[in-house]
Amino acid sequence: MNDMNGVAHPGAVDSADAPAGASGGYPRAQATIDLDALRSNVAALRAKAPGAAFMAVVKADAYGHGMVPCARAALEAGATWLGAATPEEALALRAAGLGGRVLCWLWNPGGPWRACVEADIDVTVSAHWALAEVVAAARAAGRTARVQLKIDAGLGRNGVQPDQWPDLVRAARTAERDGLIRVTGLWAHFSCADEPGHPSVARELAVFRRALDQAAAAGLTPEVRHMANSPGTLTLPESHFDLVRPGVAMYGISPVPQLGGPADFGLRPVMTLTARLASVKRVPGGHGVSYGHRYVTAGETTLALVPVGYADGVPRHASGTGPVLVAGRRRTVAGRVAMDQFVVDLGGDAAEPGDEAVLFGPGDRGEPTAEDWARACGTIAYEIVTRIGARVPRVHTGG
Incomplete structure (x- = not known):
């Protein structure tokens, strides 16, 4: 099996059988990944958000479980999107022959924008500089880039600040009219969805809804609007919008252990x-x-x-x-x-x-x-x- 950069892992195997050690005995250690459990978890999570599309988050080598095999299993179970943090992860999914939609979100200046545009990867724009770089990449590639705009609804990490959001959506709409980009999504991320009843949840939902209204006023018509991570998928149906993005829950780990373990949500550790x-x-x-x-x-x-x-x-x-x-x-x-x-x-x-x-x-x-x-x-x-x-x-x- 290859790692997320497409480089062969000497210790990684795809066989259902345990690998023999160098002398033909037992391996020193191994992590057994139950893909049937993963498929079952995807089904259980989809049932929690039946009206939303499903993005399987496979960043960080699928949370240590093996990115490519887990991505394949998730697609088999009904996921229609794959989520990667870095563009390198997203490109590795394409290099492994995985189709469907892929979104990546963690960019720095000078990143491989053109390669992602040419690989039909949806790229996240969280600042004006990023919009400028993806527009330049689209011109260089001679094709329309698929872009998702992210607002910082309160988490304080990536995403444009709410006071800068109207300018960003107007600029994105201008690039869209010029045929350089297509805004396929608008999204945000919760800060405390794993703390049921936390006051930030309602506040951040309100910020996101206001951002959606401002984007619509600017003329944007995205395919998907999304905010729900694993705890949002399980406990906040009002956050499901058009798509949910389960990560750790897909691997059978409860994101809200104070409310219940995996079995309480129909999940099984993978x-x-x-x-x-x-x-x-x-x-x-x-x-x-x-x-x-x-x-x-x-x-x-x-x-x-x-x-x-x-x-x-x-x-x-x-x-x-x-x-x-x-x-x-x-x-x-x-x-x-x-x-x-x-x-x-x-x-x-x-x-x-x-x-x-x-x-x-x-x-x-x-x-x-x-x-x-x-x-x-x-x-x-x-x-x-x-x-x-x-x-x-x-x-x-x-x-």
Whole structure:
């Protein structure tokens, strides 16, 4: 399989079977990606917004799940748009032969505007300089660029400020009349949709609706107007407009864990992260474990070595807190997570080198979930799955 830049990943595989190690044994670690679960999640999310088109957000290598296989599965399940953050991601989707509509939004001056125009990618304009660059790219390419205008409704990141929005939509309409661009979309992003009842939600919806009215007054007639991310799709039907943009929910992670877990929304986690024990040994009481000896054995015990660490995306913040299923029971990381490995204390339980350790998955077997890891590390489940590194092979099943 290729990465999102079209470069072959030596550890990535598309087979439904687990890859053998260099000696024909078990792999050190792997992330198993259940594409059937992803398709089911797309169906469940589409049912939440039956009147809206569906954009599958596959940025950041599909939140660590493998961009191209996940994009294909999402399209098979009824998505009609793909969402990428960077133009390089969007171009990689086209290079992989994926059709349909593709939107990208994170631009800097001098970006590959012309390449995206020529690849029929919808590009986001969030400032006057960006409109000027895409207009120049359209002239150079000799074809009309597909453009979506973004307003900053309150998030404070990308998007034009509301007081500059009327000027931008008028300028875009002028370029549209000249045949240089076609404004295909108008959009915004919530700041606190994952906090139900937050006062910013109504305020930002009002900003967006006013922006839509101003765009209409300028003569723009976009194909899609959109604002709903994962929490918006699940909990804010008034935000669905013409299109919804689920990201993390598509991968089976609840964006509002305070309201319910994945199953409460008809979702199933897509990624299961496992490793094979590299060492199992008995040690006496008073034995230090890992750097700094932050953990010392209380008595004679069995230590198991799990051969993944922060170079693989296991958070160092999980030191002493991260949950893992080993030998049929949940354990906690003993001592510090190192670059390539961490230790668990099995107490009186037995295990063998090569036995499976499950860091997270759907939870069917009593294993931790990505949300469990997020709570243990003081972060969000988005980060847990997205940070899993390239040297952990992705094995896609159901594809």
